[in-house]
Amino acid sequence: MPPFKDEQIIIIAPGSETTLAQLGLPESFTPARLRVRSRMFPAEKEGEWEPYKVRRRQDKPAEAHNGAADGDAKSVADGEDEIVYEEDRVSEEGAVWPIQEGRIVNWPCFFALVTHVYNSLNPPFHTPILLIAQPVWTPKEHERLTQFFFEKFKTPAFGLVDAALATGWAYGVHTSTIVDVGKDKVDVTAISEFIPHIQGRVTSLVGCGGEALTQGLLARLKPRAWNRDMCEQLKKSPLCEILPPDVPIPGTKEAEHEFISNPAAAASTGATASGPAAAAAIGIVPRGPGIDTEVGDDATAEENEGVLDVASIVAGGKMNEYLEKKEKEKLEKAAAKKGGAQAAAAAAAKPVRLPNSKREKVTFLYEDHALLDSLKSMNLGSEMQAEMEARLDEGPQRKPEGADGEPMSTVDANGNAVAGNAPSGPIRRELEVGTERFMAASGGILERIADAVHRTISSVDEVNKRSELWDSLIVCGNGSKVRGFKEALLAAIQAKYLISPSSATIFTSEIPSNISTPTGTGANTPQPQLGPHGGPPSQVNPLLYAATTAQTQHLMPHGGNPLMPGMSHNVHSSHGQTPTSIKFVKPPEYFPEWKEVGFDEAAFLGAQVAAKVIFVVDQGQSKGYMTRPDYNDQGPTGIHDYAL
Structure with missing residues (x-):
């Protein structure tokens, strides 16, 4: 029996501009039901915060028309103005934004924001919480968040999921390159077999988000x-x-x-x-x-x-x-408009x-x-x-x-x-x-994001995974909602780093080292054991073989080369340094509610999938979250063993 039910789970996704939250997992996953502006207003009492702007308005008391009314008015106000306080849910004058460029810069304000979101959901007592973590957050900040949620809300279970990993789960792919365009920054993450590559990861690339546009x-x-x-x-x-x-x-x-x-x-x-x-x-x-x-x-x-x-x-x-x-x-x-014939013309x-x-x-x-x-x-x-x-x-x-x-x-x-x-x-x-x-993106914004994508993929140690990373681009984030942004970014990446498969370099790159090479006189380096094409006459042309297997790597068996047994130690690894194909991942089609609004907030959809799996489906066996007994035994530092 699972330890929690679908209607008990809380998901919170803090952002620089908007914070998303939801109580309960519907049968068909939907966009976040609660959307809150990620800002708070200082209250009159120092150290306290209000979710909306509170205005102080002075209204004069109504003038009386008889003696009794005059006596009542004097007893209430004695001719003075009456002070009235009202909430302004539209104005953002004097607001404090605790998250900037993905980083938490004002912790008291951030805790007040999370408390406001939690109270707005009005959850029951036995509610686990899954928090979507930004890539720029440090392990110390993860510990501080864990301590706050356990001690403030007395939650029975708490989990952290990386925003990029959650996006990959939403699309249902195990290997992908996530480009998260936020308000003030861009995060680029390479994920291989559901594992984010920390080395070479670009976090909080400033000057490239929605604010830059x-x-x-x-x-x-x-x-x-x-x-x-x-x-x-x-x-x-x-x-x-x-x-x-x-x-x-x-x-x-x-x-x-x-x-x-x-x-x-x-x-x-x-x-x-x-x-x-x-x-x-x-x-x-x-x-x-x-x-x-x-x-x-x-x-x-x-x-x-x-x-x-x-x-x-x-x-x-x-x-x-x-x-x-x-x-x-x-x-x-x-x-x-009444100009008659002139208006008609x-x-x-x-x-x-x-x-x-x-x-x-x-x-x-x-x-x-x-x-x-x-x-x-x-x-x-x-x-x-x-x-x-x-x-x-x-x-x-x-x-x-x-x-x-x-x-x-x-x-x-x-x-x-x-x-x-x-x-x-x-x-x-x-x-x-x-x-x-x-001309919103004419200041080199797309080119800087393209460079970040290239650096991130080139930092992946598994060279044979790089071509798959190039073919699995995912652009998300509310900063990418501008019309034509994703298509223009893909065009910028292709123009800068894509090479044509028909290019002549495909026949000469990444050829095994024991193949004969041309010399300055036009002849090949003598290798008696090989034929005129670098192998026995009965074997295939290694140049043609290297070109064709670059596009069919997934069909090749692991280990030795069946066509070239004498070269079993040379495993062709495709053209990882120079991609021949760059394209987007096809969005999932089995979430009808998300198809209407788009997948710019796919991290929240992925968090719903993760919450369903770790809290309900596997009945707590994967330990993808930290329980109250675990927190009592290990303290906040134990979250590193449970965070996704």
Whole structure:
């Protein structure tokens, strides 16, 4: 009988940006049910932490309309403001992030974060915990984590699993190269027969994660008054794309001279050619018309050179002037749409269904959190707050309109807020961006990751495993979610390290040493015991043999060479230094819930598989976790004998 049940197991995956957790293993593994931002806020009492921003708001007491009410009001507040505390679940002002570049830099804050995650799950008492460990964590940190979990939560069992190893389990492969792209770093791990190779492992490669892509956008859009938050949201949108090397950037000379081989496909879908490759290049952006679609909107005649800082305008007390200007622009825009024949002609000339990679300018909706924070800090009433948010929001269906097309107010005649009219979520604004959205990874990020992959695989002592490592690349991590990132990374690796199997070097590399070699005169070194091709006439050509067996190593028997018995001590080890094939591992197809969201968080899926095996299936025989009696006998240092 297994010591634990599926519904009792807790899995926690701490990350620099997001922490994943789940209580219980479903019959079909699903993505993490709990997602928490990996930050905490200092509380008023020193040494304590809050999971959300706590705002202090002063509300004036309601004015009384009769004598009795006046007496009650004086007894409560005596004319003073009433202090109200409220949680702001959106703002991150003053947040502390305990994990940076995969390392735990603030232990009290990290322990508070884990405690918040544990309490959010609300588990029963008898719950084992499996923690996904980052590759950069040291053995001393493993011991500190073990001590905290056993003494804080009184867990009956605790286990650690390496993030790269968990990713390999998720894909169901025993040998692979894991490239984990996080927020501020990249980890590259070579796994051979379920064993991570510590020697040559690249951990916490800075300047190559998702934040580097954001900074790449910011470096090009900062002259237009863009900030980091704008670039971060642009990076997460389908409009930001990393183009393959053979796809030109729109507006360049290469894009203008691009040959259209299928005019029918270009007219209907925007693709310059037919076939699956051209169809895939169209992208996943929804069809238009509208914002954030393949069609989008045309750029206006007057192009904005920068982004207006609305938050500063609101904080500076110029809100009314800004709102009047926006109303005037809306009226002008409505009048322009009623241009009749001119508007129809412009609509007819509008490009149809252009893919994102062929559009120079696009418009996307930016959620202005800074503007929302400025409104909240002004201590406006509920009605005024809803009214300001509705008037400032520029997203679709931002304000209900009356029969005459005029915007309706979010408050009724009595001054009460009308339910359903106030916008949900942050204030949205329209931003226009050009070809800068294709240049997020133009600072050599992909080349540095490719170098790290080459160093990691070249450090594996088993040379015959290197070709399999090249053919089993897995790119995961939320930093790799940018559209086209994985394909561009594979293209960068292939362009730098891949050699063609038909290259002439395949016939001369890694040939056994006792084969005759050419001399300066053109003759071979005399070896009487061998034939004209390096062996007896009845034997095969060793050059051809070395070339063919490089691609069929898995079919060769171990030990001696059946075709060349005189050379049984020379075992061909394939071309480990120069890969002839580099490709991705095919994602698993038996997790339908994961197929919908993608396998960027495959480490959590692998942790579910590991938890099912070590806690339930083998009934505790593998000792892949540390029990409470083991901890009492060995202490925190004993975790090294149980960690995976």
